[in-house]
Amino acid sequence: MVDVGGTVRLQHTVRDAAGEPADPATATLQVRLPDGTVAEPPVTLPTDGSGLLVHDFVATVPGRHVVTWSTTVPATAYADVVNAVDSEWSAIVGLAEVKRHLNIPATDTTDDEELRGFILSASAVVEDVVGVVARRTVTETASGGSRHIILERPPVLEVAEVLADGQAVDAGDYTWSPSGLLARRSGSWPSGLRNVEIMYVAGKTVVPHNIVDATLELIRINWRPQAGGNYSSFDGGRGDDFGNAGLEASLQGNLRLGFFVPNTVIQRLQPDQRGPVVL
Known part of the structure; x- marks a missing residue:
């Protein structure tokens, strides 16, 4: 990367x-x-x-x-x-705080590039659950024909520009909500297929600690096999290293099946989980 x-x-x-x-x-x-x-x-x-x-x-x-x-x-x-x-680097957490969470010394840069890839991957998974977190500009197209358009990447911080059939729409002619509902004040958006283009800023100005914690934990759970061993959260309470003798020790280093996003992460994200948009 x-x-x-x-x-x-x-x-x-x-x-x-x-x-x-x-x-x-x-x-x-x-x-x-x-x-x-x-x-x-x-x-x-x-x-x-x-x-x-x-x-x-x-x-x-x-x-x-x-x-x-x-x-x-x-x-x-x-x-x-x-x-x-992209130079905007749409990550929820930074490399330094991830290394602290993984107890990797700041002076150890051996795995920095690989960790940065894990950060972006985990951030995308978390945003799929709670919506956009890392602030960025989004441009999307929608089909007109009704008064309301549901934007795909909430929460919305600002709507910068709207074009309908290629023509700029006055900002006073529409309203928007943080949940991503764009409404035309004067009737419906003109009918057409993907004929309304919206440029808006999405993300969170302050990231709740539960989202930060969930992202860090998702990285930790999926990074730890890289350090040797599966470290699965489904080890039956026997500890991450499967014990030190016999069959359990022989299992170290073997990847077992499980969920990429375990319940411990999902439960942290529940307070901010995206809900349906009601028209």
Whole structure:
């Protein structure tokens, strides 16, 4: 994972038919950007017999980047994916507080990048339960034909702009609620399929502690197998390490089936769980 504006090192070791490193005669690197355009950065050929091709790529846009290496003599091809994260970084909690929750020393940066991925993943899962938490600008389209439109990403902090059939709607001609209900004052929105575009700010100005705690706990439960052992919350009360002898000890390191979001997290989120919007 790389942040927009950051540098990620792309590399590929060229090997011959016998599987040994080999310096190629030619090498090409292509990076397909999220919008479908293709960049072809210059590549410096190795001359030390290592077969190692390296390029430091600067991510300028968020999204999925497809990286493709190709060489001749020997002929090889290799593809990979790099995900660039938006600079807004829509995470509920930060790396420092996650490391404190996991009892990882601040000076230990070994797993920082992997942890940042877990933070974004857990944040998305929590927001699916309680709505948008990390403040961000959302643009969505809705179909007109009625007086009310239900916005998809509440809670709403501000409606910045509304376009109906491509024309700006005066702010005095509609009302909105934090729960995501957008209402036209003067009758109905014009009929059409996805013909109303709304740009609004969603999120929470203050994140309740139960949501922070639930996010941290979700990260902890799903991170701990990375440290060795399953650490399942369904271990029958025998402790995270399954004991120290016999069959229980032999189970350490084996992943058992369970829920990604256990009840201990869901119960923390219940006070803020999204409810239905009533028209």
